[in-house]
Amino acid sequence: MKYTKLGRRGPKVSTIGFGAWAIGGMNWGKTDDEVSKNALRKAIENGVTFIDTADVYGFGHSENLVREVIEEMGEKNNIVVATKAGNDFYNTSSDDDLGYGPIKQNANYDYIIYAAEQSLKRLNIEAIDILQLHSPEKKNYKKMIHGKHLKHSKGMVKSNMLAGVSNHFRKPINLFYSMTIMI
Secondary structure, three states, X not given: OOEEXXXXXXXXXXXXXXXXXXXXXXXXXXXXXXXXXXXHHHHHHOOOOEEEOOOOHHHHHHHHHHHHHHHHHOOOOOOEEEEEEOEEOOOOOHHHEOOOOEOEEOOOHHHHHHHHHHHHHHHOOXXXXXXXXXXXXXXXXXXXXXXXXXXXXXXXXXXXXXXXXEOOOHHHHHHHHHHHOOO
């Protein structure tokens, strides 16, 4: 396995990561938790040190499985977990279901704090390695950048890679990056 530093100030991670959306058990057909956990175990045994998940994957189930495997293998200090918030499934109704379960975009500061707290509990950690705003609309970039306060005032995120976005093309990511270099 090869390893690299994530960004200029981030942690050292494997160049191959484990994407944990499918193990959440929603939107992918029937899944088996033991098969999912075995896949994650095998990835870690083969040197994977970077796991990407999100609170919305299986409405928390993916984060729970990630925690179970990391704790079982005694790898809590050797794995970097990136999670996401911003797809609110806590405060929705069936009217919000557009085919992925009832979710809606929510980049409100209080909501991001709440979602991060729930992820901390599910992952059984004191601070999140990397927190990303999940599929944000461009208008919400500044809200996440101001989320730097999560790190400084709440101690919820430990990496210098606090601010991030997922599921975007190069142009929006470049815009986001240009906004973050000012902080």
